[in-house]
Amino acid sequence: xxxxxxxxxxxxxxxxxxxDKSISHRAVMFGSIAKGDTVITxxxxxxxxxxxxxxxxxxxxxxxxxxxxxxVHGKGMRDLKAPDGILDVGNSGTTIRLISGILAAQDFxxxxxxxxxxxxRPMNRVIKPLGLMGADIESTNDGYAPLTIHGKRLKAxxxxxxxxxxxxxxxxxxxxxxxxxxxxxxxxxxSRDHTEIMLNYFGADIKNKDGVITSKPAKELYxxxxxxxxxxxxAAFFMAAGLIVPNSHIIIENVGINPTRTGIIDAFKAxxxxxxxxxxxxxxxxxxxxxxxxxxxxxxxTLEGSxxxxxxxxxxxxxxxxxxAEGTTVVKNAEELKVKESNRIATMSEELKKLGVAVEETxxxxxxxxxxxxxGGEVYSHLDHRVAMSCAVAGLAAESPVTITxxxxxxxxxxxxxxxxxxx
Ligand code: S3P
Numbered sequence: 001x002x003x004x005x006x007x008x009x010x011x012x013x014x015x016x017x018x019x020d021k022s023i024s025h026r027a028v029m030f031g032s033i034a035k036g037d038t039v040i041t042x043x044x045x046x047x048x049x050x051x052x053x054x055x056x057x058x059x060x061x062x063x064x065x066x067x068x069x070x071x072v073h074g075k076g077m078r079d080l081k082a083p084d085g086i087l088d089v090g091n092s093g094t095t096i097r098l099i100s101g102i103l104a105a106q107d108f109x110x111x112x113x114x115x116x117x118x119x120x121r122p123m124n125r126v127i128k129p130l131g132l133m134g135a136d137i138e139s140t141n142d143g144y145a146p147l148t149i150h151g152k153r154l155k156a157x158x159x160x161x162x163x164x165x166x167x168x169x170x171x172x173x174x175x176x177x178x179x180x181x182x183x184x185x186x187x188x189x190x191s192r193d194h195t196e197i198m199l200n201y202f203g204a205d206i207k208n209k210d211g212v213i214t215s216k217p218a219k220e221l222y223x224x225x226x227x228x229x230x231x232x233x234x235a236a237f238f239m240a241a242g243l244i245v246p247n248s249h250i251i252i253e254n255v256g257i258n259p260t261r262t263g264i265i266d267a268f269k270a271x272x273x274x275x276x277x278x279x280x281x282x283x284x285x286x287x288x289x290x291x292x293x294x295x296x297x298x299x300x301x302t303l304e305g306s307x308x309x310x311x312x313x314x315x316x317x318x319x320x321x322x323x324x325a326e327g328t329t330v331v332k333n334a335e336e337l338k339v340k341e342s343n344r345i346a347t348m349s350e351e352l353k354k355l356g357v358a359v360e361e362t363x364x365x366x367x368x369x370x371x372x373x374x375x376g377g378e379v380y381s382h383l384d385h386r387v388a389m390s391c392a393v394a395g396l397a398a399e400s401p402v403t404i405t406x407x408x409x410x411x412x413x414x415x416x417x418x419x420x421x422x423x424x
Contacts, residue, residue, distance in 0.1 A: 003388075003407035003418055005395030007376075010247030010295075011424040017235050019044035019228035020256045021413050022166070022194050023286065025052045025094045027226040028063065029174075031072030032056040033080070033102060034202050038072040038223035042254075044231065046413045051090035051114075055099060058083040074223045077178065082108035086146070089114040091341060091383075091412055096145060097126050097167035098195075101174030104135035106151035113146040117341050117383065123147060125163065126171045132157045133175050133183070156181030156217075163336060164309040166191035166260075169213070176215040177204060185213040191309045192260040197285040198226070229256035229288040234414045236264045236314040237389045238424070242293035243273045244324040244397045250424060251278075252291045259287070263310030267318060271298040271325055300327030300370050308333050313340075316348050316390040322368040323357055324397060331365035341412075342384040351379040351391055355398060376400030385412040392421065 024044040029052060031038025043049065045065075053063050053070070060081035062073040080102075087110055089095040096112050100123075103110045113119075124143040131137065136150040156179045159172060169185060173195050176183035188211060196206045196213070201224060205216040235252045242250040257265075257277055268275050274296045277289040298321060303311075311318065315334055322329035337344040345366055349359040356375035360367040376398050381388035388407050395402030410417040 001408040002403055002405050003392070004401050004403045005392045006401045007398055008245045008396040011241055011245050011396070012249050013424050014251045014253060015238065015420050015423060016253050017230040017238070017255065017420065018046065018414055018416070020231040021046065021048060021233065022094065022192060023198070023226070023228045023256065024049040025098065026194055026198050027228065028052045028056060028070065028072055029098055029102065030198055030202055030221060031074050031223045032059070032061040033077050034074040034221035034223035035076045036074055036223040038074060038226060040070040040072070040226045040228060041068065042228035043070045044228065044413070046415055047090060047411050048092035048095065048413065051088065051092045052095045055087045055089065055095060058087055072223065077218065077220060080106055083110060086111045086113050089118060091115050091117055093118065093121050094167055096123070096147070098170050098174060100126050100130060100137065100147065100149060101171035103149045103151065104130050104133070104137065104175050105154050105178030109148065109150045111146055111148050119145050122339055125165060125168050129159050129168065129172050130175055132159065133179055135175065154179040156183040158184040158186070160186040161188065164189040164191045166195065170195040173199065173206060173215050177218040177221070179217055181217070183215045187211045187213060189306050189309055190260055192258065194258065194286070201285055227283045229283060229286055230254045231413065232256050232261050232264065233313040235291055236317050237393050237417070239264065239268060239275060239291060239293050240317045240321040241393045241396050243268060243275065243296050243298060244321055246295055248295045250293050254288060255291050257287045257289045260310055263307040264314040264318065265291070266307060267301065267303060267311060268321070270301050272296055273298060298325035300325045300329040302330045302332070304332035312336055313386060316344050316386050317393055319348055319352070319359060319366060319368055320390050320394045322370060323352070323372050323374065325370035327370050329368040329370060331368070334365040335363065340384070342382040342387060344384070344387065347382040347384060347387050348390065351387065352394065354379050355394055355402060374398035376402050378403045378405065381406045381409050383409045385409045385414065389414065389417055392417070
């Protein structure tokens with residue numbers, strides 16, 4: 001599908017956005033290995049989270065999906081069954097990395113594979129630490145999927161994270177529940193902590209003291225109710241659009257504002273953006289609020305260090321906003337962007353160039369001269385949902401319409417993105 005986005009004279013209104021992708025995945029996975037039912041409301045029914053549901057159904061878990069909720073009838077930690085073929089994670093890095101931590105400890109073997117993008121995403125980052133715990137994971141493709149996991153008895157370890165990655169940390173934490181002894185993870189730069197919050201809510205014992213995370217083995221986990229807040233990574237497209245499209249005023253309701261995820265709000269505020277959190281509350285240990293944003297004159301900033309993992313998925317759309325700021329924005333320490341659904345440094349630079357603006361690629365980020373005029377044109381999503389939605393935001397602020405080819409990949413994380421945009 002192609003989608004054409006016309007320049008907007010102003011975006012106004014209140015919107016709701018779909019559930020948080022990270023939390024939705026975790027609710028299904030942790031619910032599956034917990035005892036009792038986990039009732040999930042606000043679940044993101046995007047392709048990635050549906051891949052997680054599919055994998056756990058194939059591992060013998062009954063999961064009911066209805067209009068208003070998902071109910072996972074948990075099997076407990078030791079009652080998954082061997083699937084009768086390859087488990088397909090589709091496009092989902094979160095699924096393949098987190099599930100590896102669970103499957104490594106089962107008493108059966110599994111094979112995991114996914115789409116062409118998944119087969120280019122590094123898996124040694126989970127194979128290596130899980131191997132130190134006694135896991136036996138084979139890659140026939142030199143550190144990439146497909147992966148064959150031979151279930152083993154695991155032991156605890158102490159591990160220092162070489163990159164800030166919540167997916168890797170979560171795989172280790174899941175394995176640690178099954179391992180003998182206390183597992184210690186040193187996390188020099190914090191990544192999102194939804195796993196720690198939800199596993200503790202389900203009865204695990206995980207503590208974080210100044211970046212040293214200690215996890216005790218669990219006898220059992222117990223399912224519960226999970227209310228998934230809106231995904232701040234999806235909200236970010238509307239924050240950026242609200243800031244750069246003239247005459248805009250948007251309220252985005254019910255957004256997860258866990259401090260490990262709010263780098264994008266901090267960055268936009270530092271640029272002088274009129275953006276605020278209202279109506280702050282908490283649900284299941286996760287902070288939630290509404291986000292109000294108005295058109296603003298933005299100033300360039302330098303983005304580097306510990307804020308990067310707190311907004312890693314939002315950097316593509318941040319780059320679009322930076323094009324409209326005064327001065328030159330520099331993004332550093334963001335090499336992780338190269339190993340996402342696409343190489344987002346390369347794909348964003350390539351597509352924005354087609355709209356007449358220059359973004360300079362660097363080894364670990366990009367340099368974005370502000371005040372450039374976005375022209376209309378045709379861009380390609382690279383089958384990367386966040387590239388497609390970032391290009392749509394560029395289209396709203398451009399001089400003439402922008403057509404996105406292969407635009408339906410937004411279904412990975414935000415199936416009704418174009419409808420919500422239309423509403424504004
Ligand atoms: C995620 C962690 C991040 C993020 C991804 C979701 C998660 O990846 O980019 O979209 O749910 O744990 P990394 O762990 O690779 O940083």
